[in-house]
Amino acid sequence: MRVTFVTSGLEHLGIEALSAWVRQAGHEPALVYEARPFSSGSGTDSKLLARFLEPTPQETAERVIATKPDVVAFTSYSVTHRWALQVARELKRYVKTPIVFGGPHVSAAPERAIREPSIDAIVEGEGENALLELLECTERDRFGRTDIRNCTFRDNGSIVRNRVRGLLHDLDQIPWADKQGFYETVPAFEHEFYVISRRGCPFRCSFCEFSTFSKTYPGERPVRRRSVPHLIGELKHWKQRGRIRKVFFWDAIFTLDTKWMIEFADAYRREIGIPFECYTHPQTMNREMAQLLAEAGCIMVRVGVQSVNSDTLAAVGRKGDLDKIVQTLDVLAEYNLPYSVDHIIGLPGEGAAEQLDALKFYLKVKPKRILAHWMTYFPGTTVLEEARSQGILSDEDIERILDGDVGPGYMFGGNKEYRDHEELLHLCGVFDLLPLLPPAFIEWLLKNHRYRHLRGVGLIRQFGTLALALRGEPATREHVRHIFATTLGATRDALRRKLRRPFLRRRISQTTPSPFKATSAPRET
Ligand code: B12
Ligand code: SF4
Numbered sequence: 001m002r003v004t005f006v007t008s009g010l011e012h013l014g015i016e017a018l019s020a021w022v023r024q025a026g027h028e029p030a031l032v033y034e035a036r037p038f039s040s041g042s043g044t045d046s047k048l049l050a051r052f053l054e055p056t057p058q059e060t061a062e063r064v065i066a067t068k069p070d071v072v073a074f075t076s077y078s079v080t081h082r083w084a085l086q087v088a089r090e091l092k093r094y095v096k097t098p099i100v101f102g103g104p105h106v107s108a109a110p111e112r113a114i115r116e117p118s119i120d121a122i123v124e125g126e127g128e129n130a131l132l133e134l135l136e137c138t139e140r141d142r143f144g145r146t147d148i149r150n151c152t153f154r155d156n157g158s159i160v161r162n163r164v165r166g167l168l169h170d171l172d173q174i175p176w177a178d179k180q181g182f183y184e185t186v187p188a189f190e191h192e193f194y195v196i197s198r199r200g201c202p203f204r205c206s207f208c209e210f211s212t213f214s215k216t217y218p219g220e221r222p223v224r225r226r227s228v229p230h231l232i233g234e235l236k237h238w239k240q241r242g243r244i245r246k247v248f249f250w251d252a253i254f255t256l257d258t259k260w261m262i263e264f265a266d267a268y269r270r271e272i273g274i275p276f277e278c279y280t281h282p283q284t285m286n287r288e289m290a291q292l293l294a295e296a297g298c299i300m301v302r303v304g305v306q307s308v309n310s311d312t313l314a315a316v317g318r319k320g321d322l323d324k325i326v327q328t329l330d331v332l333a334e335y336n337l338p339y340s341v342d343h344i345i346g347l348p349g350e351g352a353a354e355q356l357d358a359l360k361f362y363l364k365v366k367p368k369r370i371l372a373h374w375m376t377y378f379p380g381t382t383v384l385e386e387a388r389s390q391g392i393l394s395d396e397d398i399e400r401i402l403d404g405d406v407g408p409g410y411m412f413g414g415n416k417e418y419r420d421h422e423e424l425l426h427l428c429g430v431f432d433l434l435p436l437l438p439p440a441f442i443e444w445l446l447k448n449h450r451y452r453h454l455r456g457v458g459l460i461r462q463f464g465t466l467a468l469a470l471r472g473e474p475a476t477r478e479h480v481r482h483i484f485a486t487t488l489g490a491t492r493d494a495l496r497r498k499l500r501r502p503f504l505r506r507r508i509s510q511t512t513p514s515p516f517k518a519t520s521a522p523r524e525t
Helices: 013-024 047-053 057-066 078-094 104-108 128-139 180-185 187-191 209-216 228-239 258-271 287-296 310-315 322-334 352-365 382-389 395-402 421-433 439-453 457-470 474-511
Strands: 002-008 028-034 071-075 099-102 121-123 151-155 158-161 192-195 246-249 276-280 298-306 339-345 369-374
Touching (some): 002 057, 002 078, 013 071, 028 057, 028 180, 047 474, 071 078, 071 128, 078 104, 099 128, 104 121, 104 209, 180 187, 187 192, 187 474, 192 228, 228 258, 246 474, 276 287, 298 474, 310 322, 339 352, 352 421, 352 439, 382 395, 457 474
Parallel strands (some): 002 028, 002 071, 099 121, 192 246, 246 276
């Protein structure tokens, strides 16, 4: 079976895993990847550039049809869901091919997502075995089966949502990620190698996808980790090509399980030796972990701080408190490990005063970078329901969010009116400037609300990141290069496509029937 994966935004580890998994089972995966750097919530959004430079849903649908798929598999984040729907609708105008959706957005509300007529099945949660079963059914010409675990279908006017199967416990069963398709589109992706060593997280912060883990997977072990040889084998394979400058471990928390870390640090230092970046949580950081990270060659630790107010942390179910955060930053400093911090603006219960406290704290500890994200209410998180019951979000707001309208998103303003919103918009820029400018200037800015004169915070965010990269700190430089290479590559491809398009269209229409000539009536749904 030929399955064509469709995704947009940045490199997608889930798609890479699914692609490798179905290939191993004898199917033929293909990838249609649109970088869409100006509209996929990756930090470089611009409505104007998106309009002129990004492919239309029809153009993407043409690319999908050209791969001659038996099944089309979309992945969707809340920020990319509406785009994926537009492409799916275009596809359904011309071909009968079954369309399957998976990923965090549709997993949160599958019964709602399946109401969309262009979607034939939703896969909830971990997708490997459900997708395989769907492909096998299609192969036997029985795509209409409605009893496949993890899947939600429409069936004669009603909706059938099947139970979710157990998780894959042995992640070594999954072959190394299928990265080729992404690297062909954006060769610079290979300079910063994205990889995960485990799936899941032991914690349940209310704003995170994992907050509802035990509801979806009752009794399941939340964290599953690859063996060190499996991970190192994959890294060695790609290292041989000589293009990786930095490795990014995207595990939600990399510093779990000391025994594994000891084995990893030794093997990584000896066999890979490429500088790497990873995430930690204050609750899982201690002197031994810091030492292991340093020995293995870590050049940047991202610390999930989110708030420096211990009451807020407790209210959003986040383990740890300010003391734990201070201890974490202290041990990282002791081992000369540079760190950046993740911070959330607009957590429930927080306003301008809490952001000022946080800025004062960061002035003291001087992180290399502050990734200040706006609190975004995502489907399937416990905070969403809490917000409804506390009147923070109305039913209409929630409907909107479930349909994929999450506002300007993480970087540019979240998806609700926050307490002290105007004030927060100004303060947001100060988080970006803090690591760049002398502390005395930031103190001056904070005094007597001078930060209220900051304008164009969106630009400060984008240029602040660029300035950090230019300042020469290697981990951020590589990460920013990664994002900009995607943006430039996509712009170049778009311009080429636009210039070539009229000639191509003429040639196609003279030689072959257009893929958009409907071969059959659109499927009745
Ligand atoms: C690593 C990571 C990233 C990486 C890599 C993304 C990736 N998925 O590979 C990067 C940095 C690119 C990233 C970016 C963003 N991320 Co992110 N990311 C994560 C993180 C920490 C782990 C995801 C991961 O690698 N999982 C392991 C892989 C193997 O699983 P997976 O991708 O989920 O795919 C599995 C299933 O979902 C399913 N599946 C997925 N797609 C499909 C499709 C089909 C057809 C099928 C059958 C199954 C299926 O099967 C896969 C294999 O089992 C999660 C945190 C979390 N709680 O999971 C957030 C998370 C996924 N990210 C999130 C967000 C919001 C973002 C950003 C929008 C944030 C931003 N503005 O910067 C951007 C999106 C940019 C873009 N447009 O690409 C949210 C998504 C919430 C939502 N409802 O959309 C999460 C859940 C964090 C959270 N807030 O709770 N992210
Ligand atoms: S620690 Fe991070 S990944 Fe884990 S539940 Fe909290 S926010 Fe989600």
